[in-house]
Amino acid sequence: LQNTVDMMRIIQELYAEGEQIAVEDATYMSPYGTTGVKRFGNYFLDMKRPPEAWLKEALFKQAAKRAKAEAPKAQREAHD
DSSP states (O other): OHHHHHHHHHHHHHHHTTOOOOHHHHHHOOOOOOTTOOTTOOOOOOTTSOOOGGGGSHHHHHHHHHHHHHSOHHHHHHHO
16 A cells, blocks of 8 residues: 555645656556565555545545446445
């Protein structure tokens, strides 16, 4: 998850500086690194912790809205 947060922050900085960021370019990037990762390790989520500020940013909301609109109906229902 931290890779995703770091990538999102860099994208937001570039966007704020006036860089044009195409959705196609962003979809090419992957935060999923596999080197040295304990794939089925013990991971704990603190669901009571408030979301980080980047989750409220307009660029993230725009991308999430577009992804949800493009998702197959069954996938959307599974997440609701």
